[in-house]
Amino acid sequence: MSMNERKLLVLNWKSHKTLTEAKTWLATVGPKAALSEYTLVLCPPFPFVEALHKEIENKKYHITLGVQDLSPFPAGAYTGAVSARNLEELDVKYTIVGHSERRKYFHETMQEVANKVSEAIAAGITPIVCVDKEHIEAQANAILESERGKCIVAYEPVGHIGTGEVDDIKDVLTVAEHIREAFGEQAPVLYGGSVDGDTADMFLKSNALHGALVGGASLSEKEVLKMAALMA
Ligand code: PGA
Numbered sequence: 001m002s003m004n005e006r007k008l009l010v011l012n013w014k015s016h017k018t019l020t021e022a023k024t025w026l027a028t029v030g031p032k033a034a035l036s037e038y039t040l041v042l043c044p045p046f047p048f049v050e051a052l053h054k055e056i057e058n059k060k061y062h063i064t065l066g067v068q069d070l071s072p073f074p075a076g077a078y079t080g081a082v083s084a085r086n087l088e089e090l091d092v093k094y095t096i097v098g099h100s101e102r103r104k105y106f107h108e109t110m111q112e113v114a115n116k117v118s119e120a121i122a123a124g125i126t127p128i129v130c131v132d133k134e135h136i137e138a139q140a141n142a143i144l145e146s147e148r149g150k151c152i153v154a155y156e157p158v159g160h161i162g163t164g165e166v167d168d169i170k171d172v173l174t175v176a177e178h179i180r181e182a183f184g185e186q187a188p189v190l191y192g193g194s195v196d197g198d199t200a201d202m203f204l205k206s207n208a209l210h211g212a213l214v215g216g217a218s219l220s221e222k223e224v225l226k227m228a229a230l231m232a
Pocket of ligand 1: 156160161163192193
């Protein structure tokens with residue numbers, strides 16, 4: 001991905017919302033999304049992917065689908081896991097992998113995250129690898145060298161996730177440099193951690209960043225329209 005491409009506003013709903021709430025959100029944001037200068041990447045819970053995919057396709061909304069996680073295994077006997085093959089007909093373009101909540105609550109290892117990266121890339125899905133400062137190098141090294149350059153990397157300082165306070169942009173830019181040293185000079189870097197309608201601009205407009213990954217604020221139609229510069 002070159003830096004000329006549209007920047008990404010990645011919307012991570014985590015385990016929130018019912019299907020009805022998801023459809024209501026899409027009916028509000030979808031019709032306006034084409035006017036945004038950013039690519040809106042919606043990452044809903046798995047059970048909503050098919051319904052949202054159909055709606056996006058039918059209404060021709062400019063919303064790209066992503067998922068929040070992916071199985072580290074191929075299709076097969078792995079109960080409960082969602083493989084890349086399961087997503088094949090659903091036009092899923094991105095997957096978040098290695099989110100700090102996955103690492104913390106589901107005990108994901110660097111190698112598992114690396115295996116998810118491989119599964120995603122083999123299926124033509126772009127992995128968005130989440131990292132915090134202290135494991136940038138270890139995570140990059142766990143990923144095959146040939147696949148490192150195909151990753152988008154999200155810098156997500158745990159101390160700023162869900163806290164309402166974004167990290168200092170200067171620190172973010174310094175860490176983004178470290179990320180590019182580890183993943184490759186061309187690696188697109190996103191920032192995530194308490195981004196909302198008031199702070200998104202600072203990250204989305206930075207020349208050294210390729211976009212933002214948003215949790216809490218992505219649940220709100222109003223906040224998303226504000227972040228996507230579709231509303232004052
Ligand atoms: P937050 O979450 O925007 O609610 O801080 C970001 C994330 O966890 O990706």
